[in-house]
Each structure stands twice: as structure tokens, then as C-alpha cells.
Amino acid sequence: MVFDLLSRRRPVPERTYIAIEGAKIPVAVRRSSRARHYRLSLHHRIGPVLTVPDGGRWAEAEQFLIGQTGWLAACLDRAPQPVPFVVGAKIPIRGQMHEIVASVKIRGQVECRQTDNGSQLLVPGGPAHMGRRLTDWLRDQARLDLEISVARHSATLGVRAARLRIGNQLTRWGSCSSDRVLSFNWRLVLAPPHVLDYVGAHEVAHLVEMNHSPAFWQVVRLALPDMAKGRAWLKTHGGRLHAYGQERALWHRGHQNVERPDWTNRSISPEHPGVTHGAPARP
Numbered sequence: 680m681v682f683d684l685l686s687r688r689r690p691v692p693e694r695t696y697i698a699i700e701g702a703k704i705p706v707a708v709r710r711s712s713r714a715r716h717y718r719l720s721l722h723h724r725i726g727p728v729l730t731v732p733d734g735g736r737w738a739e740a741e742q743f744l745i746g747q748t749g750w751l752a753a754c755l756d757r758a759p760q761p762v763p764f765v766v767g768a769k770i771p772i773r774g775q776m777h778e779i780v781a782s783v784k785i786r787g788q789v790e791c792r793q794t795d796n797g798s799q800l801l802v803p804g805g806p807a808h809m810g811r812r813l814t815d816w817l818r819d820q821a822r823l824d825l826e827i828s829v830a831r832h833s834a835t836l837g838v839r840a841a842r843l844r845i846g847n848q849l850t851r852w853g854s855c856s857s858d859r860v861l862s863f864n865w866r867l868v869l870a871p872p873h874v875l876d877y878v879g880a881h882e883v884a885h886l887v888e889m890n891h892s893p894a895f896w897q898v899v900r901l902a903l904p905d906m907a908k909g910r911a912w913l914k915t916h917g918g919r920l921h922a923y924g925q926e927r928a929l930w931h932r933g934h935q936n937v938e939r940p941d942w943t944n945r946s947i948s949p950e951h952p953g954v955t956h957g958a959p960a961r962p
């Protein structure tokens with residue numbers, strides 16, 4: 680009884696940990712007035728998130744979390760592993776896999792080369808600067824492709840963007856500001872070209888319709904009749920693109936990662952919030 684009274688008073692923390700195979704995995708904790716169950720989900724950016732309904736008890740939430748250890752371990756195992764830009768890593772460029780190779784040159788441009796073993800990406804300079812060099816180059820490539828895409832869709836729709844920005848947003852692939860600046864994530868250049876083109880068309884269409892109304896989607900279709908294909912690809916595979924060029928998973932602090940830079944691996948889709956487990960909360 681005393682224990683029950685104490686546990687009832689224990690406040691819900693903002694963060695907790697769960698032990699998986701000897702690693703201490705941080706778990707973000709959220710309170711929700713809408714949730715009716717304890718829930719554990721795996722978010723591609725934040726990592727594991729434990730939802731505690733209002734009126735839920737922390738002791739109960741902790742019990743629920745411990746009960747989900749096996750499920751979470753399996754999810755983490757399937758989640759996209761980070762692929763740092765190092766020699767030997769395989770990264771997609773415009774949807775085609777390339778192996779990173781150190782060039783003998785100290786200066787100069789990143790170059791693509793076709794060999795019997797597939798496509799290679801030759802990066803000049805020492806290993807210390809490889810990540811930086813490759814990221815800069817990929818940003819430039821993304822800009823080249825997006826300038827073409829944006830110009831074409833702008834001509835179709837009779838609009839004009841003020842400026843094009845290439846960034847590293849974690850939550851969006853593109854955006855359109857009220858002062859007509861279009862921003863895009865450089866990782867779009869990793870995806871097949873039709874995917875980048877869809878995001879280009881999507882943002883240009885926002886210069887006509889600043890919302891996601893049916894009218895907006897009609898404008899996107901006018902610019903790119905085949906838009907559904909790119910949109911579907913991003914929903915299914917988009918989350919995986921975030922893994923490229925990361926030293927470690929954004930939320931994997933303390934976890935031992937097994938590197939698995941395989942583009943074709945099946946993985947949970949971080950875009951689908953359906954990867955959750957729940958249990959009813961006793962009020």
C-alpha cells in the first residue's frame with residue numbers, strides 16, 4: 680500500500696531509458712490528454728517515444744515499457760542504420776548506388792566513375808575532410824537538379840520563385856515561404872530523379888496555392904501528371920535517406936550500431952506512425 684501511494688506520486692519524467700542488449704537507449708516521454716493507452720512508438724528523428732495518458736501512473740508506464748523490450752529491439756534492428764561518408768560506404772546518387780573511393784588527388788572535384796564492380800564516387804583530399812567534401816558536392820548536385828525542376832514547373836504554371844535554398848531540414852523535404860523562397864533538403868539528390876522532381880513540382884505549386892487543399896493538388900498534377908509516384912516513394916522510402924551522411928543515428932546515443940549500408944534492406948518506414956504498441960491505462 681505504501682509503495683502504491685509512493686508510485687502514484689512519482690512524476691512522469693521527460694526522458695527515461697530502456698536496456699537493450701546491454702545498451703542504454705534513451706526514450707522520450709510524452710504526456711497526452713488524448714491518449715487512452717500507454718503507447719510506445721519509434722520515430723525516425725526522435726527515436727523511441729513513450730506516450731503516457733493523463734491520469735496514467737509512471738510505475739505502470741515503466742512496467743509497460745519494460746514489457747515492450749523485445750518489440751523495440753526488433754524495431755531498432757530493422758530501423759535504417761546510419762551510413763557515414765567514409766571509404767567503402769555505398770550511397771545512392773539519383774537512385775543509383777555508388778561506392779565511396781578515396782581519390783589519389785589532393786584537390787579537385789568529386790568524380791563519378793563506372794567500373795566492372797559498379798559505380799564509384801572518387802573523393803579527393805584526406806579522410807578527415809571526406810564527409811564535408813562529399814556533402815558539399817551532393818548539395819551542389821541537388822541544387823543543379825532542383826534548379827532545372829523548379830524552372831520547368833515554374834514555366835508550366837506561370838509563376839516565379841524569389842530564391843532557391845538547399846538545406847538539411849530534418850522534418851521536411853521542401854518548403855515554400857510567404858516571400859516565395861523555396862527550400863529543399865539536399866538528400867533529395869540521393870533519391871531516384873522522379874522523386875526530386877515531384878518535390879520540385881510540389882513546392883512550385885505552393886506559389887499558386889499556399890495550402891494542401893484539393894485545388895493545390897490539382898495544380899501539382901497540372902505541373903506533374905505523374906506526381907503520385909514520387910509522393911508514394913517518399914512515404915515508403917524517404918525516412919531512409921536521412922541515414923546517409925550521419926555519423927550515428929540521431930537518437931541512438933550510447934547504442935552500439937552495426938553498420939548496414941544496404942539500400943535494398945527492408946526496414947520500418949519512419950513516415951508511418953503505425954509502428955506502435957499500446958496497452959490500456961488504468962485510471
Ligand SMILES: [Zn+2]
Binds near residue numbers: 881885890891
Ligand atoms: Zn506542401
